Amino acid sequence: xxxxxxxxxxxxxxxxxxxxxxxxxxxxxxxxxxxxxxxxxxxxxxxxxxxxxxxxxxxxxxxxxxxxxxxxxxxxxxxxxxxxxxxxxxxxxxxxxxxxxxxxxxxxxxxxxxxxxxxxxxxxxxxxxxxxxxxxxxxxxxxxxxxxxxxxxxxxxxxxxxxxxxxxxxxxxxxxxxxxxxxxxxxxxxxxxxxxxxxxxxxxxxxxxxxxxxxxxxxxxxxxxxxxxxxxxxxxxxxxxxxxxxxxxx
Amino acid sequence: xxxxxxxxxxxxxxxxxxxxxxxxxxxxxxxxxxxxxxxxxxxxxxxxxxxxxxxxxxxxx
Numbered sequence: 001x002x003x004x005x006x007x008x009x010x011x012x013x014x015x016x017x018x019x020x021x022x023x024x025x026x027x028x029x030x031x032x033x034x035x036x037x038x039x040x041x042x043x044x045x046x047x048x049x050x051x052x053x054x055x056x057x058x059x060x061x062x063x064x065x066x067x068x069x070x071x072x073x074x075x076x077x078x079x080x081x082x083x084x085x086x087x088x089x090x091x092x093x094x095x096x097x098x099x100x101x102x103x104x105x106x107x108x109x110x111x112x113x114x115x116x117x118x119x120x121x122x123x124x125x126x127x128x129x130x131x132x133x134x135x136x137x138x139x140x141x142x143x144x145x146x147x148x149x150x151x152x153x154x155x156x157x158x159x160x161x162x163x164x165x166x167x168x169x170x171x172x173x174x175x176x177x178x179x180x181x182x183x184x185x186x187x188x189x190x191x192x193x194x195x196x197x198x199x200x201x202x203x204x205x206x207x208x209x210x211x212x213x214x215x216x217x218x219x220x221x222x223x224x225x226x227x228x229x230x231x232x233x234x235x236x237x238x239x240x241x242x243x244x245x246x247x248x249x250x
Numbered sequence: 251x252x253x254x255x256x257x258x259x260x261x262x263x264x265x266x267x268x269x270x271x272x273x274x275x276x277x278x279x280x281x282x283x284x285x286x287x288x289x290x291x292x293x294x295x296x297x298x299x300x301x302x303x304x305x306x307x308x309x310x311x
Contacts, residue, residue, distance in 0.1 A: 040274040057262075064262070113272070114272040226287045227290070230291055
């Protein structure tokens with residue numbers, strides 16, 4: 001690591017030094033994701049018992065809840081890096097925010113899709129316009145809006161700024177999603193895992209869900225690192241180091 | 251959890267459509283993203299290779 005006398009964290013805030021770091025870390029996160037998801041699926045289907053009330057339909061929980069958690073968490077991370085990019089004008093922060101959006105949108109879609117497939121056998125309907133489902137759908141639109149807005153503005157700085165403002169305004173939706181089941185009377189059940197109070201689920205069910213959530217988390221990091229490397233190459237194409245990197249790759 | 255047979259496993263106690271509909275679509279979605287990322291990286295490298303080649307030939311002429 002370069003010693004310029006500055007705090008060393010800033011070293012990796014330049015796209016040039018972050019690019020190889022992301023490349024080195026990415027396969028480890030991808031590998032961890034694969035292992036965790038394999039273990040999670042094993043527990044979900046071969047260890048966790050049948051639910052007394054919902055039968056086997058409840059097994060959707062092992063992807064539904066982790067995907068819903070990731071959809072909200074990735075938005076917060078995207079909002080955070082958007083804010084950092086907006087305030088400090090650090091290019092890499094905005095690139096990370098841009099790279100997070102498609103994966104966040106993907107997990108939002110998965111949460112909505114699996115929710116519909118779980119709702120049908122348990123509630124008798126694929127969809128209701130209740131607070132939880134509607135606010136999660138708004139989250140999908142926020143992700144899509146962020147990507148569309150960034151794609152529509154050619155000037156990179158303006159594109160980053162506009163996207164960051166949209167992302168930050170949209171952060172208000174996250175507590176609304178999370179607390180919607182408490183604030184309003186909804187068809188959706190309450191939180192599966194609460195920070196206070198005893199767990200209401202069987203231990204193996206909870207374990208399977210947490211391991212799948214960790215797997216999705218690692219997957220999200222791997223996908224974001226892979227995408228941010230593409231974004232860095234595209235946006236920094238005027239620099240000599242990207243020209244040299246492309247020369248090595250092709 | 252002992253399913254007894256593959257048939258029971260796929261049936262998911264009558265909820266097979268919903269359970270497998272969730273897992274298969276999730277798997278497909280993740281595969282689509284992974285393929286899209288690989289394709290994007292190849293595309294970026296290809297585009298930038300041409301871009302630098304064009305820039306070099308502009309400098310020469």
